[in-house]
Amino acid sequence: MHCDTGIQADGRGSKVAVLDTIHGGAVIARRMVESGLQAEAFEVYHHAPNLAGFDLVVAPVHLAPDNPALALAKTAKKKIITHHQAVGELLRGRVDPDLEIFEVTGTHSKTSTALLLALMLSRQKKVLSHTTRGLEIWQEGKARLLEKGLSITPGNVIHAAEVAKAQGVQALICEISLGGTGLADYGIITSLSGDYRIANATKWASTAKLQMITLAKSGAKLLANSEASLSPDVSFARGGRVYARPDKLIVAKEEVHLDLGEDLDFLGYETAIAGAAAAADQAGIPRSEIAQALSGFDGFSGRMKIKRLPNQTFFDSSNSGLKVRDVARALDRASGSDLFVVVG
Incomplete structure (x- = not known):
């Protein structure tokens, strides 16, 4: 279990820097402002913002520790939490x-x-x-x-x-x-x-x-x-x-x-x-x-879903999580002489 950072209760006098506008930082900062907090979102992949005036830094868990903005925040001993924790604290009780x-x-x-x-x-x-x-x-x-x-x-x-x-x-x-x-x-x-x-x-x-x-x-x-x-x-x-x-x-x-x-x-x-x-x-x-x-369930579209047409059978696994084993499994189940594989 974790301890709250005080985002909701007593954080109104604190200034919050939310890093990474590409992966939801702007959404989090906007909700903070709507909640009465002083918050600002920063793009951190092509810029190195000055975080000297901020008390709390919210960073995505995937941000590299050598990212200039995050590294400076650590050097300055800023309080740092993840996007996940910030979202949970913002919405808790709401x-x-x-x-x-x-x-x-x-x-x-x-x-x-x-x-x-x-x-x-x-x-x-x-x-x-x-x-x-x-x-x-x-x-x-x-x-x-x-x-x-x-x-x-x-x-x-x-x-x-x-x-x-x-x-x-x-x-x-x-x-x-x-x-x-x-x-x-x-x-x-x-x-x-x-x-x-x-x-x-x-x-x-x-x-x-x-x-x-x-x-x-x-x-x-x-x-x-x-x-x-x-x-x-x-x-x-x-x-x-x-x-x-x-x-x-x-x-x-x-x-x-x-x-x-x-x-x-x-x-x-x-x-x-x-x-x-x-x-x-x-x-x-x-x-x-x-x-x-689950009665009759045969899969979701794009996730190893079989579509049958006259003289054609499609194995549809067109999702971002496609793995080599998915392609291999489709080939194992397929039969016939005219087989085509389209992988993207």
């Missing part, structure tokens, strides 16, 4: 206490987990999902796109929370890059495997993603892939408390029959199904309804 908030982070399966969770929750609640697909309202298993083009940088959680209030939803699901903000009632870590370097190769991405734990509010529940070797409230995927098989979902040793779509790339969705089911179960959705939500 969102409807009855709104259930789910945050999803990890090295893979984030979007699919968030979307499947929205699908499951929407059987009982009006849900807003914020993912790389955009902002979508979910009701009774159907999604309606509200807005495209938002990145999953933590700053955009501010906008998602505003839309959630305007739309009167009961649950908000946010896919977030490199960790949680501390707002979540349920924090989900889909995976830490396939780790990679950030901040000019000075730290591991998994370290940043663990903000889901270090920034967690009191009473929040942590759900994590069993391979992450954490000590969550609920583990999922192979070896976890909740895991999936092509024909069944196992929750605490209870088996629930699954009737997934014939064309579903199960291996590509195995983690997401388990993670989403674990979160939905913790949120009180009956296990039978979780299974019903």
